[in-house]
Amino acid sequence: MKLVVVQLSIIFILLTSSFCELSTADSSCGGKCDVRCSKASQHEECLKYCNICCEKCNGCVPSGTFGNKDECPCYRDLKNSKGGPKCP
Template sequence: MKLLLPTLLLTSMVVACSFLQLSLAYTPSPPVGGVCDSKCEARCKTAGYKERCVKYCNVCCTKCRTCVPSGTYGNKSECPCYRDMRDNRGRPKCP
């Protein structure tokens, strides 16, 4: 009876550690920041609010795996993920 509690405690610690290792085994790395930065700088170079444009463009670029439409306006059909992203009011999120 004295060994039952330590045995259960040790077993539960081993099981908990195995789940921790499984959860940490795969952590996808975000795309290289430089790729999104350069694409968004080109996309937002003529924007009136350039800082805000680059900020939201980088968010969209990261979520869409570095896909940013060419040009400074339009061409969103090139990146469906970028085109379909909406803010909480239903407006297009990506510049």
């Protein structure tokens, strides 16, 4: 009986620690994308694509609200289906 409780406790700890890592990554992208999209005329669309790009590029989002894409080559080089830039 004690062994089952210990096993369940370990499983619970592992699951909660992996959840904390995921939520931390999302919040760092969200904060960076909030800044990046703060002056965008289509704010919600900008946030959507910025967060997609940020996750694909391991949390890299260029500084400022426009330009500076050379800071994050991955972010800069992602393309949409028409060959244009995907990331705002």
